[in-house]
Amino acid sequence: MxxxxxxxxxxxxxxxxIHLGNRLWDIELAAIEVDNLYKAGLLDNKxxxxxxxxxxxxxxxxxxxxxxxx
Numbered sequence: 001m002x003x004x005x006x007x008x009x010x011x012x013x014x015x016x017x018i019h020l021g022n023r024l025w026d027i028e029l030a031a032i033e034v035d036n037l038y039k040a041g042l043l044d045n046k047x048x049x050x051x052x053x054x055x056x057x058x059x060x061x062x063x064x065x066x067x068x069x070x
Contacts, residue, residue, distance in 0.1 A: 001050040004058045007034070010051065014042065024062045031055045 001007065007030055008018065016033050018026050034055065038048045 001047070001054055004030070004054065007051055007054055010047075011037075024059070024066065027055055027059045027062060031059075 001010070004027065011018065011030060011033055014037060018029050018033070020026050020029060031052070034043070034048065034051050037043045043051070
């Protein structure tokens with residue numbers, strides 16, 4: 001699990017498809033969905049931690065891009 005695309009592929013395994021038209025919103029919704037999968041017991045601690053790290057990194061990068069006007 002290294003990229004946001006990897007996270008989206010994981011979510012698709014649970015029939016969760018995300019596309020809101022804004023990458024930052026997509027990342028935030030993916031984080032909510034991952035939290036729900038973890039609470040439901042569908043993700044183990046290791047996978048959950050990996051996904052949250054990827055999402056945190058992607059969120060930070062996207063905020064920086066938007067702040068810099070890219």
